[in-house]
Amino acid sequence: MRIILKGSKVKSKLTEKVEKISGQNIFACYQCGKCSAGCPMIDSMDYMPNQAMKLLQMGAAEEIINSKTMWMCASCHTCSVRCPRDIDLSAVMEALRLIYLRTNVNKVEPSQIPEEELKDLPQIALVCNFRKMTR
Amino acid sequence: MKRIGVFVCHCGINIAGTLDINKIIHRISNYPGVAHAEHYEYMCSDPGQNIVRDTIKDQYLDGIVVAACSPTLHETTFRNAAKDADMNPYMVEIANIREYCSWVHRDRPEDATEKAIRIIRTAVEKVRRNESLYPVKIPVFHKCLVIGAGISGIQAALDVANAGFEVILVEKSPTIGGRMAQLSETFPTLDCSQCILTPKMVEVSRHPKIRLMAYSEVKEVTGSIGNFHVKILKKPTYVDTDKCNLCGECVNVCPIIIPSEFDRGMSMRKAIYMPFPQAVPSTYCLDEANCLGLNPLRCSKCQDVCEPGAINYDMKPEIIEEDVGAIIVATGYDLYHKEALTEYGLGIYEDVIDGLQFERLLSASGPTSGEIHRPSDGEVPKDVVFIQCAGSRDEKHNPYCSKVCCMYTAKHAMLYKHRVPDGQAYIFYIDIRSAGKDYEEFVQRAMEEDRILYLRGKVSKVFKEGEKLVVWGVDTLTGQKVEVLADLVVLATAIVPRAATPEIVNKLKIAADGNGFLKEAHPKLRPVESLTSGIFLAGAAQSPKDIPDAVSQGSGSASKAIGILSQKKLQHDPTITDVEEIACGGCGICISVCPYTALSMDDRRNVVLVNDVLCEGCGTCAAACPSGAAELRNYTNRQVREMICAALSKV
Ligand SMILES: Cc1cc2nc3c(=O)[nH]c(=O)nc-3n(C[C@H](O)[C@H](O)[C@H](O)COP(=O)(O)OP(=O)(O)OC[C@H]3O[C@@H](n4cnc5c(N)ncnc54)[C@H](O)[C@@H]3O)c2cc1C
Ligand code: SF4
Ligand code: SF4
Numbered sequence: 001m002r003i004i005l006k007g008s009k010v011k012s013k014l015t016e017k018v019e020k021i022s023g024q025n026i027f028a029c030y031q032c033g034k035c036s037a038g039c040p041m042i043d044s045m046d047y048m049p050n051q052a053m054k055l056l057q058m059g060a061a062e063e064i065i066n067s068k069t070m071w072m073c074a075s076c077h078t079c080s081v082r083c084p085r086d087i088d089l090s091a092v093m094e095a096l097r098l099i100y101l102r103t104n105v106n107k108v109e110p111s112q113i114p115e116e117e118l119k120d121l122p123q124i125a126l127v128c129n130f131r132k133m134t135r
Numbered sequence: 136m137k138r139i140g141v142f143v144c145h146c147g148i149n150i151a152g153t154l155d156i157n158k159i160i161h162r163i164s165n166y167p168g169v170a171h172a173e174h175y176e177y178m179c180s181d182p183g184q185n186i187v188r189d190t191i192k193d194q195y196l197d198g199i200v201v202a203a204c205s206p207t208l209h210e211t212t213f214r215n216a217a218k219d220a221d222m223n224p225y226m227v228e229i230a231n232i233r234e235y236c237s238w239v240h241r242d243r244p245e246d247a248t249e250k251a252i253r254i255i256r257t258a259v260e261k262v263r264r265n266e267s268l269y270p271v272k273i274p275v276f277h278k279c280l281v282i283g284a285g286i287s288g289i290q291a292a293l294d295v296a297n298a299g300f301e302v303i304l305v306e307k308s309p310t311i312g313g314r315m316a317q318l319s320e321t322f323p324t325l326d327c328s329q330c331i332l333t334p335k336m337v338e339v340s341r342h343p344k345i346r347l348m349a350y351s352e353v354k355e356v357t358g359s360i361g362n363f364h365v366k367i368l369k370k371p372t373y374v375d376t377d378k379c380n381l382c383g384e385c386v387n388v389c390p391i392i393i394p395s396e397f398d399r400g401m402s403m404r405k406a407i408y409m410p411f412p413q414a415v416p417s418t419y420c421l422d423e424a425n426c427l428g429l430n431p432l433r434c435s436k437c438q439d440v441c442e443p444g445a446i447n448y449d450m451k452p453e454i455i456e457e458d459v460g461a462i463i464v465a466t467g468y469d470l471y472h473k474e475a476l477t478e479y480g481l482g483i484y485e486d487v488i489d490g491l492q493f494e495r496l497l498s499a500s501g502p503t504s505g506e507i508h509r510p511s512d513g514e515v516p517k518d519v520v521f522i523q524c525a526g527s528r529d530e531k532h533n534p535y536c537s538k539v540c541c542m543y544t545a546k547h548a549m550l551y552k553h554r555v556p557d558g559q560a561y562i563f564y565i566d567i568r569s570a571g572k573d574y575e576e577f578v579q580r581a582m583e584e585d586r587i588l589y590l591r592g593k594v595s596k597v598f599k600e601g602e603k604l605v606v607w608g609v610d611t612l613t614g615q616k617v618e619v620l621a622d623l624v625v626l627a628t629a630i631v632p633r634a635a636t637p638e639i640v641n642k643l644k645i646a647a648d649g650n651g652f653l654k655e656a657h658p659k660l661r662p663v664e665s666l667t668s669g670i671f672l673a674g675a676a677q678s679p680k681d682i683p684d685a686v687s688q689g690s691g692s693a694s695k696a697i698g699i700l701s702q703k704k705l706q707h708d709p710t711i712t713d714v715e716e717i718a719c720g721g722c723g724i725c726i727s728v729c730p731y732t733a734l735s736m737d738d739r740r741n742v743v744l745v746n747d748v749l750c751e752g753c754g755t756c757a758a759a760c761p762s763g764a765a766e767l768r769n770y771t772n773r774q775v776r777e778m779i780c781a782a783l784s785k786v
Contacts, residue, residue, distance in 0.1 A: 002616045007518045007559035010588055027586045030579070031612050051613045057588055058610070058617070 003060050012059030014099070021095035028085045029053040035079035035089050044072040049079055049089055056092070070096040107133035137197040138170035139262055140190055141255060144178035144203035146233055151176075153237040155248045159202070162252050168263055170194055179209050184216045191220035198226040198262035202255045204233040223267035225709070225769060230258035256781040264774045270706035271747045275361040276458040279696045280305065281465060282353055282639070285313020286682055287674025288465030289335050290689030291696075295463075296344035298693075300700045303457055304339065305367055306349045310414035311336055313467050314675075317397060319497035319505070321682060322546040323577035329413060329500065336415040349416055354454065356642050357732070359749055360669030361460045361705045371450035373421035373429070374407075378445035383409075385419060385437035385446065393425050399492045401510065402502035407437050407446075411500065421446070461669050461696035464653060465689065466639060468675035471526040471533065471629040479525060479626055480597040485511040486604060487597060487624045490543060497550050507554045509623045516558065516622030519551055520606045522594050523564040526629035533629045535650055538679040540627035541568045545581040547625060552585040560587045561619050563594050563608050571681070590617055597624055630679035645670055653677045663691040671695050710768050711750035712757060714743045718764035725756035725765050 015026055029050070036048035047055065047069045055064045064070075070093050079089040108129045113121070141163050145151035156174050164172040171194045175183045178201060191199065199222070201213045206229035214224035232251040240247035277300055281292045284306035292304045310316070316336075318328035339345055348369055355366040374385075391406035404410075406425040409418070427434040429448050438446040470489050473482035480487040486509045488496075499505040509516045521544045526532040541564070548560035567589070569575045581587050592609035599605070606619040632651040640647045645665040646654040653672045656664040663671050671692035674685040699705065712733075714725075721741035726734045733749035734756060736742075743765070756765040763772055 002618055003610075004618045004620065005518075005561065005588075006620045007557075010559045010561075010586075025583055027588075028579075028583045030582065031589075031591065047613070054610060054613045055615075058590075058613075058615075060615070063615075 003058060003063070005058060009059040010057075012061050014061035014064070015056050015059050017099055018056060018092055018095045021098060022088065022091035024087050024089075024092055026053060026056045026092070028087055029057065030085060032084060034082050034084060038078045038082055040076060040078065041072045041074050045069045049073075049093075052096075053087075053089070053092070064096065065100060069093075070100070073097075101132060105133065136168055137263055138195055139168050139259055140194060140196040140199040141169055141172040141259065142178055142187055142190075142199060142201045142203075143172070143174040143232075143255075144183070144201065145174065145176045146204060146237075147176065150203070150233050150237045153241050153244050153247055154232065154251050155244065158248055159252055159255070163255055163259075166256060166259060169259060170196060178203055179212055184212065187213060187216045188220040191217060191222050196222070198222075198228075198265060200228050200230050200255060200258040200262055202230040202232045202251065202258070205229075205231050223269075225268040226262060226265055228258040228262045228265070230255045253782050257778040260777040260781040261769070261774055264771065264777065265769045268709040268768055271709050271711070273361045273705040273707050273748045275699060275702055275705055276363075276460040277301070277700045278303065278457065278459045279461050279463065279693075279700060280353070280363065280365055280457065280459040281463045283307070283313070283465040283467055283674070283676065284311035284339070284347075284349070285465060285467045285674060285685070286315045286332065286335070287467070287676075287680075287685040287689040288313070288463065289339055290686045291463045291465060291673050291693040292339060292345055293335065293342065294690050294693030295696055295700070296342050298697045298701075300344065300697065302342075302345045303365075303367070303459065304345055304347050305351050305353055306347070307352055307466075308410070309350045309372065309420035310410045310416070311339060311347065311349060312415070314491070315682060316411065316413075317399075317491055317498075318494050319499070319501070320546070320550060322542045323571070323573045325546070325550075327499070329498075333413045333415075336413070340415045340417075347416065348455070350420060351455075353639075353642060356462070356644075358458075359667075359731070361699060362748060363459045363462055363669065365457050365459060365462075367455045367457065369453040369455055371423070371452055372418070373423070373446060373448055373450050374419045375445045375447055375450075376416055376418045378443045379418050379441075380443050380445075381417065381419075382442070383419075384440045384442070388436040388440045390434065390436065391425055391427065398495045398502050399489070401488075401492055401495050461671065461699045462643065463671045463673055463689075463692045463696055464639065464643065464645070464665070464676060465673040465692075466633050466636065466653075466676040468630045468679065469633050471631050473628075475532060476525055476626060476628065478596050479522060479594065480599070480604065480624065481525075481626055481628070484597070484599055484604060484624075485509075486516075486622065487626065489626050489628045490540065490547070493547055493625045494543075497547070497554070505554070507551060507623075514622065515555055517555070518619065518621045519548075519558060519560050519623045519625065520594075520597075520604075520619050520621040521548055521560065521562045521625045521627065522597075522606075523562065523627045524593065524629075525626040527627075528565065533631065533650065535679070536568065537627070537630040538568070539630065539681045541566075542571070542574055542577070542681065544625075544627050545569070545578045545587070548587040549581045549585050552587065560585070561606075561621070562587055562589050563592060563606075564589060565591070565593060571683070592617070597621075630675060632676065636676070643667065643670055645672075663688055663695055669699060707748060708752060710752045710770065711747060712745050712752065712754075712765050712767055714745055714756075715764045715766070716740070716742045718762050719743055720762050720764070722761065724759050724761065728755050728759045730755065 033050045036050045047067045073093040077090045160172045214227045217227045218224050236251045279295045281288045281304045292302045296302045351369045354368045358364045385407045389405035392403045394400040395402045395404040397410040407421045495501040527537040569578045590610045592611045594608040603620040608617045648654045655662045673689045673692040719742040733746045754767045
């Protein structure tokens with residue numbers, strides 16, 4: 001994949017918003033990778049937490065918003081506790097999720113869920129899904 | 136017959152772990168001439184030295200052999216111990232039974248013991264015919280030559296002069312200051328380079344002990360520590376400093392326009408010029424190579440317009456001769472030539488520039504008065520890409536790290552953002568090396584406060600597409616290929632030795648390392664000394680350095696030089712050559728082989744004379760002399776013969 005950078009992209013709206021909501025300076029990250037090294041959910045992520053930070057620095061909104069990373073984040077705060085630059089990475093993840101949810105997406109269509117799966121799904125998961133992922 | 140003592144050291148288990156010490160003592164005690172043999176665990180320790188001292192006295196010894204480690208380690212220790220016991224230090228010999236024997240023959244202890252005995256016997260044979268020697272006293276010229284007047288040379292000159300010694304400061308270009316004068320603001324404190332440099336430049340020019348010779352070059356150096364004789368070429372500037380009132384009329388009328396070296400081609404200068412307004416010495420210089428012609432006179436506009444009559448076309452080059460006791464070399468650095476970095480478009484696209492060019496753009500006294508305008512069209516660049524390690528850490532270019540570019544690139548990006556707040560700075564890097572006081576904090580500030588986008592990866596190529604420079608890079612941390620559409624590209628090109636360094640090396644008979652920088656005597660323990668005594672190194676000429684390091688090394692070399700200049704006489708090792716007049720046939724072969732020019736022919740008597748001060752005791756002449764007239768003191772042919780016999784005869 002190729003990311004094309006020019007000033008307008010780096011100063012992306014997404015990065016700005018994430019910083020506003022999370023209160024964190026994305027450019028403080030120096031890519032040591034300690035967050036990723038300790039993340040319990042890393043195996044399920046496509047971009048590692050530190051890569052998510054770098055993509056935010058680059059203003060690569062598309063890549064980050066379409067990635068699984070923020071959804072796999074368990075909000076365990078391990079990264080925030082360990083970050084040597086004192087960045088609250090969980091807050092950044094939460095900000096990303098919030099921004100995504102505020103875009104009024106409709107990710108779950110009950111009629112599309114196969115019978116078989118529906119049988120096994122816990123109710124609470126369904127309710128959560130409707131709350132987070134639907135208009 | 137001489138009474139010789141032998142002292143065998145165990146060196147803990149280093150020697151005694153392999154060699155049979157008792158056997159050695161027993162056998163060597165019976166060797167002819169050995170009056171006493173003794174052993175101890177650590178002969179170099181205080182108790183060990185006491186044994187040596189006391190035994191010399193108690194046993195009335197005439198000479199001693201210490202069988203221990205390499206003489207480079209403890210020869211001086213034992214010579215001093217002998218001196219304390221009123222023995223001439225040159226009656227002490229070291230038999231190296233550690234490096235030459237116990238360490239290398241651990242697997243064959245018995246044979247090793249035999250070998251050790253032979254080694255000790257050769258040393259005994261040598262001591263038997265050693266003579267008492269006394270150091271050669273050398274007079275010292277209490278004056279120092281400093282070559283190169285960048286910050287490092289300036290610091291060295293000031294320190295030596297402030298210690299009360301005279302200094303001759305030779306600078307090749309028309310002004311002192313070196314590269315630091317070209318810089319805008321300096322990391323990590325961002326103080327203005329000229330503001331902190333010019334007071335030092337002025338101090339140099341006013342110092343009663345410093346003779347500043349700008350626009351000059353060292354032509355020839357002979358002699359050695361304490362007694363160097365130097366010839367300095369003072370090039371004519373064709374401007375009489377005393378008469379010039381700095382009106383600058385000459386510059387206005389000069390018809391020649393050429394790129395300014397000081398602004399690295401980003402502005403133009405005339406053939407008569409002052410590199411920058413704060414130049415020291417503060418005067419104009421007519422650059423003959425670019426003038427329309429002085430001989431025959433083709434233009435003479437500058438002379439016509441010079442009211443005080445300061446311009447003198449008849450000025451001639453002068454050779455000035457001086458005697459100095461020590462020399463400091465501080466000739467600085469260059470940047471890697473642009474032809475080598477064509478994949479980055481350097482030398483092809485106007486808007487691809489090097490670090491020093493960017494310094495000139497940033498400088499308040501630079502061609503754009505410190506505003507950032509790109510060279511091609513004067514536009515303010517909004518996307519600026521900085522490429523680190525351009526030609527450094529690269530087997531195709533220079534293998535070493537240039538040390539200062541990580542820091543100055545952070546500074547460049549930071550200063551750019553201060554000048555163009557709505558611009559974006561990108562830095563491509565391999566590693567960020569910010570080791571230095573407050574350096575890491577500086578880089579963090581650049582990232583955090585100025586939101587500089589650091590991308591970890593080396594750029595593969597830069598090319599033009601329409602108005603933009605396309606930079607093909609990668610971010611290895613996210614695994615993304617990155618393409619930046621830039622308005623200006625700044626390369627942190629490698630710091631390289633000045634092109635003329637080999638010439639300096641030859642003239643001074645010092646050495647250069649594999650990368651062409653001046654070579655120090657020891658990379659850790661003697662970093663300011665060259666391999667030639669009395670010549671010291673300072674600044675980026677020795678290796679890439681920032682200002683604090685260049686200043687430290689300047690001060691370091693000054694203190695080394697002061698160590699020589701402050702002595703009334705220097706002592707020189709007396710193990711030098713003697714030429715036996717009666718045996719010398721005057722063939723002169725030795726003169727041609729001596730690497731130190733220490734020998735000369737006495738034409739009247741047709742014999743060779745030795746200059747005790749210059750002779751380093753290498754022995755080349757002794758080996759070359761067909762009549763055996765040239766012999767090294769305490770290394771006579773007779774001694775060497777006896778030593779060989781002792782080594783080879785039956786144990
Ligand atoms: C782009 C850039 C930015 C930098 N920014 C910083 C910074 O912000 N902070 C910092 O600490 N460092 C910085 N540096 C490093 C700094 O430039 C050097 O540390 C410093 O200039 C070294 O000084 P020097 O005296 O050793 O050499 P130089 O400054 O090169 O001086 C050598 C002098 O010797 C003269 N000379 C050369 N050959 C001869 C000869 N044969 N005979 C007589 N004279 C001769 C030269 O004309 C010159 O005047 C920067 C370097 C670069 C390239
Ligand atoms: S631990 Fe902090 S500084 Fe290190 S990569 Fe993660 S966010 Fe960046
Ligand atoms: S100082 Fe930094 S930019 Fe310069 S060569 Fe070394 S690592 Fe590369």
